[in-house]
Amino acid sequence: xxxxxxxxxxxxxxxxxxxxxxxxxxxxxxxxxxxxxxxxxxxxxxxxxxxxxxxxxxxxxxxxxxxxxxxxxxxxxxxxxxxxxxxxxxxxxxxxxxxxxxxxxxxxxxxxxxxxxxxxxxxxxxxxxxxxxxxxxxxxxxxxxxxxxxxxxxxxxxxxxxxxxxxxxxxxxxxxxxxxxxxxxxxxxxxxxxxxxxxxxxxxxxxxxxxxxxxxxxxxxxxxxxxxxxxxxxxxxxxxxxxxxxxxxxxxxxxxxxxxxxxxxxxxxxxxxxxxxxxxxxxxxxxxxxxxxxxxxxxxxxxxxxxxxxxxxxxxxxxxxxxxxxxxxxxxxxxxxxxxxxxxxxxxxxxxxxxxxxxxxxxxxxxxxxxxxxxxxxxxxxxxxxxxxxxxxxxxxxxxxxxxxxxxxxxxxxxxxxxxxxxxxxxxxxxxxxxxxxxxxxxxxxxxxxxxxxxxxxxxxxxxxxxxxxxxxxx
Ligand code: F0G
Numbered sequence: 001x002x003x004x005x006x007x008x009x010x011x012x013x014x015x016x017x018x019x020x021x022x023x024x025x026x027x028x029x030x031x032x033x034x035x036x037x038x039x040x041x042x043x044x045x046x047x048x049x050x051x052x053x054x055x056x057x058x059x060x061x062x063x064x065x066x067x068x069x070x071x072x073x074x075x076x077x078x079x080x081x082x083x084x085x086x087x088x089x090x091x092x093x094x095x096x097x098x099x100x101x102x103x104x105x106x107x108x109x110x111x112x113x114x115x116x117x118x119x120x121x122x123x124x125x126x127x128x129x130x131x132x133x134x135x136x137x138x139x140x141x142x143x144x145x146x147x148x149x150x151x152x153x154x155x156x157x158x159x160x161x162x163x164x165x166x167x168x169x170x171x172x173x174x175x176x177x178x179x180x181x182x183x184x185x186x187x188x189x190x191x192x193x194x195x196x197x198x199x200x201x202x203x204x205x206x207x208x209x210x211x212x213x214x215x216x217x218x219x220x221x222x223x224x225x226x227x228x229x230x231x232x233x234x235x236x237x238x239x240x241x242x243x244x245x246x247x248x249x250x251x252x253x254x255x256x257x258x259x260x261x262x263x264x265x266x267x268x269x270x271x272x273x274x275x276x277x278x279x280x281x282x283x284x285x286x287x288x289x290x291x292x293x294x295x296x297x298x299x300x301x302x303x304x305x306x307x308x309x310x311x312x313x314x315x316x317x318x319x320x321x322x323x324x325x326x327x328x329x330x331x332x333x334x335x336x337x338x339x340x341x342x343x344x345x346x347x348x349x350x351x352x353x354x355x356x357x358x359x360x361x362x363x364x365x366x367x368x369x370x371x372x373x374x375x376x377x378x379x380x381x382x383x384x385x386x387x388x389x390x391x392x393x394x395x396x397x398x399x400x401x402x403x404x405x406x407x408x409x410x411x412x413x414x415x416x417x418x419x420x421x422x423x424x425x426x427x428x429x430x431x432x433x434x435x436x437x438x439x440x441x442x443x444x445x446x447x448x449x450x451x452x453x454x455x456x457x458x459x460x461x462x463x464x465x466x467x468x469x470x471x472x473x474x475x
Pocket of ligand 1: 066067068069116117118119141143144199200203232234272273274282283
């Protein structure tokens with residue numbers, strides 16, 4: 001019926017051949033020019049943007065590693081799907097296609113399309129949350145936390161102990177700490193706990209994977225205490241690759257089978273489709289429970305759109321349905337994970353402290369260690385982000401005290417646990433030579449590592465301050 005099915009011919013895997021250089025398993029059909037600017041130009045652009053990379057113009061960026069969200073390149077199959085999108089208000093063919101793909105992947109019956117992940121979060125967490133409610137997670141992503149705190153609830157992160165040592169190797173540093181989960185359940189009691197949210201892969205904790213064993217243990221605890229388990233799985237395909245490679249008993253299973261097995265453990269699935277959905281916009285909220293789905297649908301209709309398109313056009317849904325199939329292609333996933341690791345491993349060889357092992361979608365640099373002389377309240381991560389832009393036109397994001405810092409009653413910064421910088425890799429966008437260029441720029445960064453001063457914040461909003469805050473260099 002669908003174009004994707006017609007042209008999906010069996011092709012021998014490049015993984016079965018002897019691999020030397022890691023090659024992109026696609027060729028380029030359309031190009032988008034990049035602009036190379038001077039350091040003086042970039043200095044002026046930074047000043048204009050209040051030293052916040054989110055406020056830079058993309059035209060002034062050479063290599064954009066700000067996010068892997070909505071920045072990927074779609075395939076020819078997806079573009080063909082765009083042309084076939086059914087734009088009917090209700091019951092569109094493209095909706096049926098998407099619904100079937102998502103039901104098959106998640107094992108959940110009720111599928112709600114949203115314009116992106118945070119819209120799904122807002123709908124679900126405003127229904128489950130409220131004052132006095134607690135959400136517990138391996139690590140809440142920043143929009144997840146913001147949506148939870150916005151409705152007066154508390155968000156508690158309990159990532160596993162292995163994650164605290166950013167440089168040591170462990171297979172599944174994205175896991176939740178099961179002992180802490182048990183003790184929080186005892187402390188707060190079933191009625192106060194709105195949900196346990198498993199973020200897969202664990203974005204804010206280095207993009208590290210979560211094991212099937214950990215997920216099954218969480219399911220068991222949730223069953224014992226009657227708790228709801230939500231899977232925030234926008235990078236579920238990448239997580240499945242790691243389970244296949246690292247967890248005993250999964251080497252023979254396909255990435256799709258592993259994803260299905262994991263998602264089936266949840267009561268609800270939230271997905272920002274802008275990641276492993278391989279599209280530029282879109283989100284999903286998927287549920288097992290009918291009565292909860294009815295409440296969610298009522299909110300969906302008020303704020304997103306009718307239940308068979310939510311926040312999306314027919315063509316968006318068609319491209320997403322195809323993307324959710326393509327993302328599990330074994331050559332693609334191998335290239336995806338290995339090419340991210342290539343950047344991280346080469347940085348480590350250069351002596352740059354990176355979160356280890358390298359996660360799925362991004363390389364995280366330990367800025368506190370790299371810029372050891374910059375005090376934490378002068379945001380070493382922000383200093384590194386600025387230096388990378390200045391030296392190489394590379395844009396990335398601080399994941400430290402700018403993003404997660406709080407103030408105490410005296411107005412003093414309570415810093416985040418780590419001061420990281422994330423270099424997120426858009427899907428199917430940059431080639432190895434782009435990444436080699438990024439590696440070259442780090443030679444300049446190493447010359448700056450004795451930097452003593454960082455940045456101060458001159459403006460900040462009450463929520464998600466990293467998006468719009470302004471900074472000034474500390475003199
Ligand atoms: N959950 C996780 C784990 C995410 O990484 C994101 C977005 C969201 C939810 C929200 O989804 O952006 O579609 O509303 N992460 C992006 C990032 C923004 O850069 O990591 P959204």
